[in-house]
Amino acid sequence: MWAKLKSFFKNRWVLSAIGLLVLSLLIWFAGDAIAIYDARPLGSTGARLGLIALIILGFAAWEGFKHFRAWRANKAMLAALSGGGEASNAALSQREVAELKKRFDDALSTLKTARFEDKSGGRNFLYQLPWYMFIGAPGSGKTTALVNSGLRFPLSEKTGSKDLQIKGVGGTRNCDWWFTDEAVLLDTAGRYTTQSSNQEVDAAAWGGFLNLLKRFRPRQPLNGAIITLSVADLYAQNADERADYARSVRARIQELYKTLGQRFPLYVMVTKCDLLAGFSEFCADMGREARAQVWGMTFPFQADAKAEAAAGLFDKEFDALVDRLNLRLLTRMEEERDPQRRATIFAFPQQVAGLKGLVRSFLDEVFQSSAFSEEPMLRGVYLTSGTQEGSPIDRVLGNISRAYGLELQVLPPAASSGRSYFLTRLMRDVVFGESDLGGRSAEIERRASRIAFAGYTVLGLGTLALLAGWAVSFVRNQALVTEVAAATPALTQQAAAIPKLPAGDVRDPLPALEALNALPVAPSKRQDSVALTQRLGLYQGDKLGSQVDSSYQGLLRDAFLPRVALRLEQQVRSADSPEVRYEALKAYLMLYDPKHLVPEELEAWVNADWENDASLRADQQALSKHLNAALKRLPLEMVLPIDRNLVDETRRQLAQAPLAQRVFNRLMRMGVRDLPDFKLSEGAGPSASLAFVRASGKPITEGVSALFTRKGYDKAYLGTAKTLVPQLVEEEAWVLGPQASGGGGLKAVPKVMDDVQRLYLNEYIKAWDALLGDIRLKPTPDLNASVQLMTLLSAGDSPLRQLLQAVTKETKLATGAATSATGVAAGQIDRAASAIKERIGGLLGDPKLAAGDGMMKPEAMVEKHFEKLHQMVAGQPAPLDAVLAVLKEYEVFLRGNQEAMARGSAPQPDSMIKAKILGEADRMAPPVGPMLKALFVAASVQGDAGKKDALGAAIGGAAAGAKAALEGRYPFARGAAKEMGLDDFSNLFKPGGTLDTLVKTQLQGAIDTNGATWKALAPNGVALVKDADVANLQRASVIREAFFPGGSPTPKVQANLVLTKVEDGVGEVNITVDGQLTKLIPGANQGVAINWPSTNPSPQIRISLLLANKTEGPSASYEGSWAVFRLVDAMRQEGGDATRMVLALMVGDRKITFELRSGSVRNPLRLPELAQFKLPNG
Incomplete structure (x- = not known):
């Protein structure tokens, strides 16, 4: 009973539950006692329950994570083990292979869900059990020792199989895995130890097996290794063979240590002790408990002790074992009656003593220290017997026989008793009991150590940082208190220096307000996040700030807001327009009327007033900041009484101004935020910048405000007007009181709406007239530029056409327009006005105010104004198309003249095309007609200039050929010795000669030769030929008539x-x-x-x-x-x-x-x- 109770409380889950319970009770009953200054973070029931729940959930999450990690590792390990489970042995029949595969799969499915109980009562996965490996030569008794160890094998119980192990797991049929409820035992093939059959194959298989262990149990692949040393091998092998075996074992141990990266305990198990003559007889009286005891020696544990030191204790400990046998010898001799058996019993201690030297030499060879290898951890040497089979070896009699030449009688084989000796407690109490001695993987441990060191370092640094933070926070908060205390006297003096009301300026309280606001605990400063080094539970700003805030609000109430009111009073008195006076009165009344106070509107108006006062601009930012703070504490407390006389007089004066104008002015101020302005650069298309400029110098990216566009009308004006008009009618009721021009209140909404719309539409027309009147075609510096502009304007995507279409779209308000403002007012006040309509019932039912089907819509006045412009782009084809076609014709004409002049031919006159294009331009409404006329005039002038240049070039070309023959020669140079040749003279002056041809071909239309004096023609104000050239050409004509009479080809x-x-x-x-x-x-x-x-x-x-x-x-x-x-x-x-x-x-x-x-x-x-x-x- 007591043992069960003790085991129950040692269970890890029970201990964890008790710990959580104690911690929860501590938090529940003592949590509200924890305080950081005045703050009690666990003062509320919810906070304590939350913390308890957080701890429990955290513990559960951690355990779940560990469970998942173990499950995942277990699953991965079993998956790897199953990789070779299907490998067949060529020596097995197909039936045996199938049977083995079935058993293997069943075993693995059992292992995947198997859970094993640990010492603390917890249940572990296979991966979490301690793992041990048996190392020994073939036939050294490893398997026999396991079978007869007295351990419990749950897998055999689950599957019902007589086999206690899984064979061939992990890809080799030469390693058996034994799964007990306390550990996993790996029975490796003996050839792995000796590697005597095929060293290369055995070494590769051994290395692969170790890597598999390291992969799936990286932290602690093994908890220990059991080295089996068979008595039969000790007696059967010679010294060299025993040494070879010892060296093989030593090599396997070093490979284990090196490959697995860990150092674990080694247990030397001397097996088959039943082959010692007299073993069965000497131990025949032992019961179950006696056979389960440990027969051997366990060396004292010292982590850094050398293995050879432990081996050095072997002689003493082994002698003690022999002494124990000798003490029991007399008793066994008395109990045994058979003389032959008695003799065998008598010799048994000597038989055991004979093992001493053989085992000692094995230990010395295996566990000798070396500077080039890991020090083995020898824990003990133990003598065991798994089963009693084979003929006993009487080494004592053998020595005597060999010494005296006597014939040695071979003892008969012992009958198997099925009993094991000295195994059960050895495995459970010694080997499994020391599972924690197995070292962890050095690499994993180094990594864990680094992580732990980093964690402790972070924890330590965090603790130091927290202590340093507290120290810094204390110093900074102490400085904060000192700073506020030091500033208090000056603040008191500044507040006392403010002039008494009603005298003074709005800036009078600024020094005191700014001083208060400059304190680090002022409300404006505390809205920002406080530095961590000033918090940590020590921040005093909130306490100090509440006092500063109280003083600040008092100054705003008693000194600042009254002066704002006084300034508004002055603004009401001195306003130069009814609109400004109305808005100032409205702002003034808001200060005293909480019901109608809109802080944003009041703040915007007061700030605008301050911005317009040059004397206040330096303090604008500070004033705005304090005004914003004052308007955040509602309702306002005004200590200065309202001036009723001023209010009444102002109301009387304002009532004389029409409400519609005030509404319209408000609309203009509001503008449009979400709609784009009409831009000339967009309306005329992507080529707008190549075609148009603004006469005013404004960029073409500007145009008409969005409020005066079709979208602005539909989406902004109508929507705003139908909400703003009723709003302002209601607003007028409290701003102007009984003097409100609305008369009957909301009954005036339709008429006001109509008046506002007419004001808006007139302004709409002005805006578009201003834009159209400001548009000019882009100046062209030369004829090429003019021709290119004509090409652009007459193209299919003409920017002129796009512009007119865009303007037409924007100025057609009646066509497909939304319900007119008047119609909206009569039919619905929509959304914001619907509630008003319900209150006034049928007051809006007068059909004369509705935009009925038979009446012209107000928007039609805009279309009427721009009717001619609309007609230019109406129909297919549109009148504009004819104009652009003529423009294209003129462009072709100009290009032809350019090409003719480039060839040296005379350009064609433009009189016909000129009349045609001017006629079309006269039919076009502004700005199209004037723009086209201007372009034609510019092109004509540029064309004449081009003609002039071309004719000049022709004249110069003609003269260039005669220059050498004429200049400096007689008769044109009087007194010159050189003369002009008669042929040159004839070629130049004869009929059909150079000059005659020039005049009659290229200069035709450029010179008037009809009068007595020839003249240069100037069709567009630009003379095409220079006067001097005309005079000389006329002289050449006279010379031709004088020298070549009758058209003679020769003079x-x-x-x-x-x-x-x-x-x-x-x-x-x-x-x-x-x-x-x-x-x-x-x-x-x-x-x-x-x-x-x-x-x-x-x-x-x-x-x-x-x-x-x-x-x-x-x-x-x-x-x-x-x-x-x-x-x-x-x-x-x-x-x-x-x-x-x-x-x-x-x-x-x-x-x-x-x-x-x-x-x-x-x-x-x-x-x-x-x-x-x-x-x-x-």
Whole structure:
């Protein structure tokens, strides 16, 4: 009974439950006693219950986590074990393989759910049991020891199988796994230890097996290892074989330690002690308890003790075992009556003593210390017998026989008794009892140590940080208290310095308010999060802040708000417009009327007033902050009484202004927040910036306010008006009181709504007129730019068309419009006004105020105003399309002229297209008509400029070819020695020549040649040809008519040079023309015929005088193609006309007078245009 009770209270779950119960009771009864200053975190029942529940849930969660982790590890381990369960042995029949597979699967399914009870009463998974490994040579008695160990094997009981182990688990058929209710025992194949059959295969299998253990039991793969040492092997093997076996065992131990990364206890089990002669006889009297006892030695435990030191204790301990046998010898001798058995009993202690040296040599070999290997942990040496089979070995008699040459009699085999000796308590009490001695994996332990160290470090640092935080918090809070205390006297003085009401300015309380607000415990500062280093349960700001807040609110009430009221009174008195006066009165009344106070509106109005006062701008931010704080404490306490006289007088004055105007002004101030403005850049499409500019200089990204767009009308104005008008009618009732212009109150809503709408629509028209009147086509610097603009405007996605369509859409309010404001007022006041309609019943039923089907909607006034603009884009095709088509035609015309001029051809006149496009532009409403006219004029001027440049280039090109032949040459350069060739002269001046062709082709339409004086034409105010060029071209025409009469292709000049007078002393004048002499007698009216050009290749004219005394007088000669012209140039005209020109020539010192007779008034020999002509230069 007592044992069961003791076991019950040792159960881990019972202890845990008791601990949780005690902790819960402690929290429940003592929790409210815990206080941090005035705060009691566990003062409420809910807080204590919550903490208890949190602890219990935390414990349950932790246990659940551990259970899940163990279950998962157990599942993974079993899955790995099942990997080789289906491996077959070629030596087994198919039936045996199937039977083994069935048993294996059944066993695994049992193990997956099996739970094993531990020492504390808890139930563990297979993974959580201690694990031991048997190491020994083949046939060393490992399996026999397990079968006869007296341990309980639940798996055999569950499956009903006689086999106590699972064979072939983990991929090899040479390792049996024994599952007891206290531990898992791994019976490895003996060949793993010796690795004598196939070392490479056995070593690989052994290594794989160890890795499997390490994988699924990483923290503690094994709790210990049992090394079996068979008596039969000790006696049967020679010294070398025993040494080899010892070295193999040592190697396996080191591989276990190294691979698994842990150091665990080793137990040496000397098996098959029943083969010692006399064992069965000596132990025959032992009962069950005696056979279960431990027969061996357990060495004292020292974690760092060397194994060889423990082995050193073996001799003493083994001698003690032999002594114990000798003490029991007499008793057994007396009990045994059979002489032969008595003799065997007598020799048994010596038989046991004979083992000492063999076991000692094995221990010395296995457990000797080495600097290059892990120190084995030898815990003890134990003698056991699993079953009594085989022939006993009488080593004592054998030694004697060998010494004296006697014949050794072989003892008969012992009959199996089915009893085990010295195993049960050895396994349960010694081996399993020391399961905690098995070290953990060094790698895992190092990791755990690092984690633990980190945890303790964090805990320690956290504790230090908490202590430091408390210290810092205490110092900072002490400084906070000191700071507030030090500021108190100054605050008192500042508050006392505020002038008494009603004198003073709204800024008078600012120093005191700012000083209070600057304190670290002021309300505005405490709204921010307090630093952690100032809290930690020590914060004093709340206590101090409540006092500061009280003083702050008192100043706002007694000093600040009264001055706000006084300023509003002044604003009411001095307002320069009824609208401002109304809003100021409304704000003033809000201060004294909690029912109608809207803090946001009052704050916005007062702030706007302060912003407009330059003297207050420096303090604007501070004033706004305190006003906001004052309006957060409602209802307001006003210590300054309201000025009733001011209110009544103001109401009387305001009642004279129409309500509709005030409503409309309010709408304008409110604007539209959620709708976009109409932007010229969007309405005219993506090419708007290439086509339009604003005359005012504003960007095209600006346009018309969203309030004056179709969406603004439908979604903003109508919705706002139908709520705002009833609201303001009601508002007027309390702002203006009995003086309200609404008269009957809400009965005035429809009329006010209608008046507001007309104001709005008029403003709507103004807004769009302003935009349209401000739009201009983008200036074009040259004709190319103008043509590109025409291309853009006449394209399918014309920005002009898009603009007009967008404007039409925005200004068609009546077409498909929402119910008019008046209709809304009459039919419904909608949402906000519905409650009002219910109160006034049928007062809104007057059909004259409703927008009936037969009446024009108010919105139609906008459409009427923009009717012409709408018509331009109405229909298919629209009138605008015809205009754009003409614009396209003009663009093509201009491009043709550009190409013609580029080829050197004369541009076409634009008179017809000009009349056509101007006619279309006249039919278009502004701004389209004026814009198109402006574009046409600009293009025409630019076209003329282009023509002028082209004609100038043509003229310059024509002149360039004659420049070298004409400039600096006679007759165009008087006195020049060089002459212009007759061919060059003809090519330049002849009919169809260079200049004649230029005038008749390229300059046609650019020069007026009809008058006496040619003129350059200027169709658009720009002369196409320079005046100097026109004059020279006219001179060339005169030269052509004089030199090429009748359209002759070659120049032809005919004249007579008649001698009319000589000075005294001259008897005869001789003229030689190209070698032909003509003698002219003075007074005989004789002359010489002149035909030019001369046919003589070397033309020459010589005039010589024969004096009256028959002597030769002076002479003059003129040579070259232009000799005759040089002669005439040398003469001075003294009279006559163009046909009979009197010319005087000085020959030497003698003057001779001739009469040059020509058949034309344009005498080529004396032609002024020939002397005046200059090559035109364009």
